[in-house]
Amino acid sequence: MYHITPVPAFEDNYIWVLCQQDNPSCIVVDPGDAGPVLAFLQQQQKIPAAILITHHHADHTGGITELQQHFPNVRVIGPAMEHSRIPQLIETVNDNQVVVIPQLDLTFAVIALPGHTLGHIAFYSAPVLFSGDTLFSAGCGRLFEGSPQQMWQSLQKLLALPDSTQIYCTHEYTLANLKFALTVEPDNAALLEYTQRCHDLRLAKQPTLPAELAKEKQINPFLRCTNKNLQQKWQKDSALALFSWLRASKDQFKS
Template sequence: MSQITPIPAFEDNYIWALCQPGHSHCMVVDPGDAEPVLQFLAQQQKQLHSILVTHHHADHTGGIAKLRQLFPDVRVIGPAAGQQRIPQLTEQVKQGDAVSLTEFNLTFDVIALPGHTLDHIAFYSAPVLFCGDTLFSAGCGRLFEGSAAQMWHSLQKLLALPDNTQIFCTHEYTVANLQFALHVDSDNAALSEYSQHCRDLRLKNQPTLPVTLANEKKINPFLRSNNKLLQKKWQKDSALALFTMLRAAKDQFKA
């Protein structure tokens, strides 16, 4: 079985490292900084085999150039739509492509997720989902390039995955997201309980991630935009209208 470990970077990023016990290979996702990856590889006595990239933002790609210098044979797999802004890619992929990593006995399906950026993709190999900055626990990514309609459509693709999907997003935003979620959906008992659980984890300096899609369906207000009671509460007549309002409100929200 593969082991997936969060490598903390910057203030709140996670670079996910996937390793297999007994093998020297390691894969990382969205290495915005090379140094913590190099420290992890040295500690674990692993060789970097491949890098998955979800989108072009620097906090997801800034470490790739140095890692390629030190591991010249590394596979760097990312969005074809972002290749001009991620020149270090060795392989470009798009919606419907499959990425075979035979050394890990894994194949990832590529899912296009425009919204946060237009080039954003996710990598899915059941039950693991590396979704970058599209879906967070209790939240979703800001709309830097795409529209609310594009992001809502992208989230529908993720909602269609099995409930046991493990969501490995790239930021420890959960506690802050939960403050907004409680403001939006204050009568949600599952949300209140989960909020306390996450606060307890962070007090112990433990990650709140990964989370299951089943959990997010219960507590994430953005995924619950199709909930008729929430639509009525916020006087919206459709899921897209509520999602659009919530995404704009989150940008202005102060706890």
């Protein structure tokens, strides 16, 4: 068995570290800052076998070089499309490839998710999904490089995963996302209940993540755009039209 720990960084980032008891190796995901990761590794007496990178933004890659200096044998694995923007990558991967981490007996499928960035990828090893900045709890990533259609198609890939999928995204954006979601569906009972639960978690200084895909299908407006009632309410004639409008509205939303 393994456990996955959120290592907080910056204002709202989580750097995920996957460990196994009695195993000195671990996996680090999207280390934007080396400092908190090094402190965690020292405390837990772990050595990273691999660093998984979902996309090129600095708050996901900024700690790679320092971690490589401390652990020169670590594999750094990330999107081939963004290699020029992440020169520290040792191994590059594309859609549908697999990444094997023998030290932890784990295999991840690579899922291409253009939208937030054009080369964005996720790493999936059931039930764990490291989704980077594509899918958040109650939200999705901003479209810095891709189009609404690309992001919508990327989210369809994630919607096809099992309901039990656990979403390990890299930002604690949940409460802000829920405020927007409630403007879209103020009478959604599942959304109201989930909002209260997440408020309680944050009051207790606990992360709201990981999120479960089954719940996200009930409460995340960006995953609910095929809902005919929502399309009718907001006078949109297709799922893509509703998604595009929601994403643009969220960009302007003041939480």
